[in-house]
Amino acid sequence: MTRVLIDCDPGHDDAMAILYAAKHLDLVAITTVHGNAPLEDTTRNALSVCTLAKLNVPVSAGADRPLVQAKLQKQTLHGKSGIDGADLPVPDRDVTGEHAALTIIREAKRSPGELVLIAVGPMTNLALALRLEPKLPELLKGLSIMGGSTTIGNVTPTAEFNLWADPEAAAAVFACGIPVMMAGLNITRQALIREPHVARMRASGGPVGKAMGDLQEFYARRSNAVYGLGGAPMHDSCAVVPFVHPELIKHRECHVHMELASPEVRGTTVCDLRTFLSEPAGATRRQLPANALVALEIDGAAVVDKVVDAVTSYDN
Numbered sequence: 001m002t003r004v005l006i007d008c009d010p011g012h013d014d015a016m017a018i019l020y021a022a023k024h025l026d027l028v029a030i031t032t033v034h035g036n037a038p039l040e041d042t043t044r045n046a047l048s049v050c051t052l053a054k055l056n057v058p059v060s061a062g063a064d065r066p067l068v069q070a071k072l073q074k075q076t077l078h079g080k081s082g083i084d085g086a087d088l089p090v091p092d093r094d095v096t097g098e099h100a101a102l103t104i105i106r107e108a109k110r111s112p113g114e115l116v117l118i119a120v121g122p123m124t125n126l127a128l129a130l131r132l133e134p135k136l137p138e139l140l141k142g143l144s145i146m147g148g149s150t151t152i153g154n155v156t157p158t159a160e161f162n163l164w165a166d167p168e169a170a171a172a173v174f175a176c177g178i179p180v181m182m183a184g185l186n187i188t189r190q191a192l193i194r195e196p197h198v199a200r201m202r203a204s205g206g207p208v209g210k211a212m213g214d215l216q217e218f219y220a221r222r223s224n225a226v227y228g229l230g231g232a233p234m235h236d237s238c239a240v241v242p243f244v245h246p247e248l249i250k251h252r253e254c255h256v257h258m259e260l261a262s263p264e265v266r267g268t269t270v271c272d273l274r275t276f277l278s279e280p281a282g283a284t285r286r287q288l289p290a291n292a293l294v295a296l297e298i299d300g301a302a303v304v305d306k307v308v309d310a311v312t313s314y315d316n
Contacts, residue, residue, distance in 0.1 A: 001025060002025050002141075003025075003028050003107075003115050004021055004028065004115070004116045005027075005031065005104060005117050006018060006021055006118045006119075006120065007032075007117065007118070007119040007120070007121060007126060008120045009034065009042040009082075009120075009122065010032070010042055010082065011035070011036040011037075012215050012218070012219035013233065013234055013236040013237065014045075014046075014120055014121070014236050015049045016212065016216070016237050016307055017146075017236035017237045018030065018050075019310060019314065020237050021244075022055050023313060024310065025244065027055070028057070028107055029103050029107055030046050030058070030059045031059070031060045031061075031062050031100030031104060031125055032060070032095075032100060032121075033100065034064050034066075034072060034121075034122060034124065035075075035121040035162065036075055036078045036082050036121070037078065038064065039063070041081060042082055042121070043059065043061045044091060045081070045082055046059050047091035047094070047095070048083075048089055048090070049088065050093070051088075051089045051090070051093065052089055052208055052211055053208050053314050059096065060097075060098050061095045061099070062099055062100025063100070063101075063122075063125050063128060065124075066124055066166035066168070066169065067127060067168045068166075068168045069166070069167075069168075075161075077222055077223070078222070079218065079222070085214050085217060085219065086210075086214035100128075101125050101128035101129040104117065104125065104129040104136070105129050105136060108133075108136055108140055112138075112139045114141050115139070115140055115141055116144065117142070117143050117144070118145075118239050119144070119145045119147075119239075120147075120235070120236035120239050122162055122165035122166040122169060123162070123170045123173045124166045126169065126172075127173060130173070130176055137176045142181065143178050143180050144239045144242060144243070145180055145182055145183070146188065146235050146238060147160055147182065147183075147184065148170075148184040148185075148256065148269030149184040149185040149186050150271045150273065152185065154185060156264075156265070156266075156268075158265050158268040159265065160185050160267075163258065164266070164267030167258055167259070167260050170267075170269075171258035174257075174258050174291050179291065179292060180291065180292045181251065181293045182256065182269070182292050182295060183239045183241075183249070184269065185235075187295045187297070187300075188233055188298075189235075190298050191233060191300040191303040191304050192231030192300065193220060193233075193234060193308070195217075195220075197304060197308050198217045198220070199213070201213035201311055201312055203312075204311075204312040204314075206315025206316075208311060208315050209311060209312050209314070209315045237307045238295065238303065244306070245303075249297065249303075250298075251295050252273065252293070252296050253292070253293055253294075254290055254294055255271075255272045255287060255291055256272075256294065257269070257270040258270075273294070273296075
């Protein structure tokens with residue numbers, strides 16, 4: 001069974017990704033970061049999800065702000081708590097006391113070449129881990145992120161939230177030397193939880209299904225009000241799916257540039273998806289080496305069904 005560590009900022013979709021990963025993979029640790037809410041909220045939310053589902057997984061708190069830019073203002077999409085819509089239990093455990101970056105390094109060193117790191121919030125913890133342990137890419141089996149887009153953004157016209165929240169950290173991740181498996185908005189918005197899925201979760205008859213159903217109903221309502229999506233996007237689960245059901249998402253190798261300079265497009269992932277039938281003549285047309293596997297196609301309905309199946313199984 002694949003060993004995974006999830007670095008996250010829960011978050012409605014983070015909660016679903018945690019439960020999905022814990023059901024199908026060997027989830028060895030959870031690390032938390034600033035993002036959907038301040039660090040103290042995202043950490044509490046991660047602990048509450050683990051308490052709800054009785055997951056025996058250690059949680060380590062990490063960075064409470066980006067590497068360079070100012071600390072983020074509190075976000076509103078996920079509500080005041082960062083995960084509004086249900087009464088999650090008070091955590092029955094505490095964080096490890098180890099910084100998230102050190103947890104990432106320790107777990108990678110524990111079994112070199114076996115750990116998959118799944119980062120579904122701002123990339124700050126991962127960038128710090130790369131600074132502390134330059135050999136980290138050699139120690140990992142894989143690196144999967146939810147972030148970026150090949151099309152439009154959700155914070156600016158071109159920038160997606162997770163990478164916009166700390167673009168310097170994201171740039172370090174794309175430059176680290178291991179191909180980054182990227183699930184961007186271009187595919188994650190095709191995996192929507194709608195009312196029938198909410199009903200299925202609530203019908204499980206247990207606390208996990210009811211709580212997740214309530215949470216996703218809130219998130220769907222907010223996502224529809226803000227973006228007109230018509231459902232709750234399972235952004236973060238799309239970074240987990242390749243290690244459980246790889247046939248549901250198709251990727252393409254390409255070079256991803258993380259834009260840092262221009263104020264208008266800062267935080268944008270520039271994905272070079274051009275196709276040349278012969279060697280291009282002009283230097284400006286030449287492609288840089290691939291540094292990512294970018295998701296371009298998804299069976300969104302099947303992904304949502306698999307995630308909902310995992311959530312309802314906790315109450316069986």
